[in-house]
Amino acid sequence: MNAGSQQPKFHLVTYGCQMNKNDSERIAGVLANLGFIETEDESVADVILFNTCSVRQTAEERVYGKMEDMIKLKQKRPEVIVAVTGCMAGRDKKQEFKAKMDPVDLYFPTPQMVHLPRWIAELRPDLVNSDSLEVDYLKLQPLRVPSAQAFVTIQTGCNKFCTYCVVPYARGMERNRPAKDILNEIRDLVEHGVVEITLLGQTVNSYKAPDQDCFSVNNPYVRDYTIIPSLQLNHFAELLWEIQQIPGLERLHWTAPHPNSMTDEVIDALCLPKQVNYLHLPVQAGSTAVLSRMNRKYTREQFLHVIQKIKAKRPGIALGTDIIVGFPGETADQFDETVSLYRECDFDISYTAQYSPRSGTLGVKLFQDDVPKEEKKRRWGILQSLMEETTKRKNQAYIGKTVSVLVDAIKNGTASGNSNEMKRVSFPVKEGITIGSIVLVQIRLAMEWQLLGEVIL
Ligand code: SF4
Numbered sequence: 001m002n003a004g005s006q007q008p009k010f011h012l013v014t015y016g017c018q019m020n021k022n023d024s025e026r027i028a029g030v031l032a033n034l035g036f037i038e039t040e041d042e043s044v045a046d047v048i049l050f051n052t053c054s055v056r057q058t059a060e061e062r063v064y065g066k067m068e069d070m071i072k073l074k075q076k077r078p079e080v081i082v083a084v085t086g087c088m089a090g091r092d093k094k095q096e097f098k099a100k101m102d103p104v105d106l107y108f109p110t111p112q113m114v115h116l117p118r119w120i121a122e123l124r125p126d127l128v129n130s131d132s133l134e135v136d137y138l139k140l141q142p143l144r145v146p147s148a149q150a151f152v153t154i155q156t157g158c159n160k161f162c163t164y165c166v167v168p169y170a171r172g173m174e175r176n177r178p179a180k181d182i183l184n185e186i187r188d189l190v191e192h193g194v195v196e197i198t199l200l201g202q203t204v205n206s207y208k209a210p211d212q213d214c215f216s217v218n219n220p221y222v223r224d225y226t227i228i229p230s231l232q233l234n235h236f237a238e239l240l241w242e243i244q245q246i247p248g249l250e251r252l253h254w255t256a257p258h259p260n261s262m263t264d265e266v267i268d269a270l271c272l273p274k275q276v277n278y279l280h281l282p283v284q285a286g287s288t289a290v291l292s293r294m295n296r297k298y299t300r301e302q303f304l305h306v307i308q309k310i311k312a313k314r315p316g317i318a319l320g321t322d323i324i325v326g327f328p329g330e331t332a333d334q335f336d337e338t339v340s341l342y343r344e345c346d347f348d349i350s351y352t353a354q355y356s357p358r359s360g361t362l363g364v365k366l367f368q369d370d371v372p373k374e375e376k377k378r379r380w381g382i383l384q385s386l387m388e389e390t391t392k393r394k395n396q397a398y399i400g401k402t403v404s405v406l407v408d409a410i411k412n413g414t415a416s417g418n419s420n421e422m423k424r425v426s427f428p429v430k431e432g433i434t435i436g437s438i439v440l441v442q443i444r445l446a447m448e449w450q451l452l453g454e455v456i457l
Contacts, residue, residue: 008127010036011045016053022153025142052086054166070103087170111137148436150194155201163295163363179209196251203258209235237265244272262306270314278422282322286341287334318348318421326355326376328367352383395446407437424450
């Protein structure tokens with residue numbers, strides 16, 4: 001920052017998933033190092049950034065909508081820098097989206113955030129005088145709001161090319177962070193009061209350590225890679241074990257795994273002591289024919305077999321999933337297979353989306369979006385009702401049981417947080433309970449989306 005000037009301000013809007021949120025924390029870290037402070041008020045910001053999501057058309061529409069506001073703002077304050085990054089900028093190879101974003105000064109895929117210091121200095125030398133950071137963006141320190149929970153990206157990009165998905169185009173091929181960097185980041189977070197870590201990756205359990213020699217000799221998942229070289233391909237269980245050894249960490253959670261990388265070692269690691277009693281395992285469809293068109297690379301039977309092994313290893317584990325209904329060519333019978341798979345797995349929660357074609361994906365090139373909108377909506381409704389019915393039944397079964405809750409909110413005498421099974425639990429707050437406390441709560445009442453109880457410890 002130039003001497004004598006006021007501290008510059010940035011306003012950052014994040015759309016989409018937790019990984020985007022974690023990327024935004026890195027952007028905030030870069031700007032804080034330049035002397036910027038964050039503001040909630042875009043009208044006073046010197047730099048306004050949009051970290052975009054491309055998963056659905058509606059997410060992209062929201063960004064175009066914001067551009068209208070930016071045009072008006074720039075008429076009043078032409079010196080404001082407007083920047084767009086994230087998945088839209090990442091997958092827009094022909095700059096077609098950018099053409100619809102008139103007021104944008106900076107437009108860059110996420111990893112290029114390392115150039116923000118130089119770009120801002122070129123556009124606004126009155127604000128900063130700086131150069132690009134010669135580092136991999138995943139090495140940048142995220143600037144987090146102090147909390148007992150933190151998200152840690154261990155991998156970005158994806159090699160799987162599911163035919164409906166923009167991620168491989170928006171984020172590129174799979175890239176994994178060194179295990180040493182991940183462990184150091186988590187140790188540092190724990191020293192600063194974090195008790196729960198969620199590891200993030202597009203297919204988090206396909207994690208491959210570029211520095212596998214950093215694992216401890218007593219890590220039970222380390223195998224002799226020289227005997228079976230192909231085992232070098234996956235080190236997720238090894239990483240989970242190392243993280244579990246960090247003193248002060250209480251809970252470990254990860255999302256989103258791919259069914260094909262649920263190896264026996266990873267399933268075994270579900271029983272490590274700090275692992276939460278919940279797994280989110282996206283299935284997307286229950287019909288092998290649909291899964292094949294989606295290029296998910298597993299069959300219905302293979303998915304069910306993985307679920308069977310998980311339940312055998314950790315009975316009572318809560319399960320979540322992602323489902324897409326109305327994928328091109330999905331017949332009524334094929335949809336019924338998704339319903340029956342849902343029942344068989346007995347998922348605790350599902351995030352169901354109605355298929356929408358995303359430009360640039362293989363799905364758009366190969367298939368016609370032939371399931372009518374109304375039918376997609378009907379199928380979505382069936383799965384929603386099934387989820388509500390299952391959730392109600394499962395929540396009722398908690399009455400009288402005791403669950404461990406990490407408190408993340410306290411308001412008007414009521415504390416709330418997630419149980420180990422990722423169920424929302426509320427209870428009257430008692431003396432000594434603060435945000436970040438882990439308490440045992442006996443459940444008295446089950447509502448549709450939360451459990452109510454009383455602290456017993
Ligand atoms: S596994 Fe498939 S759905 Fe998941 S990020 Fe990769 S391409 Fe997308």
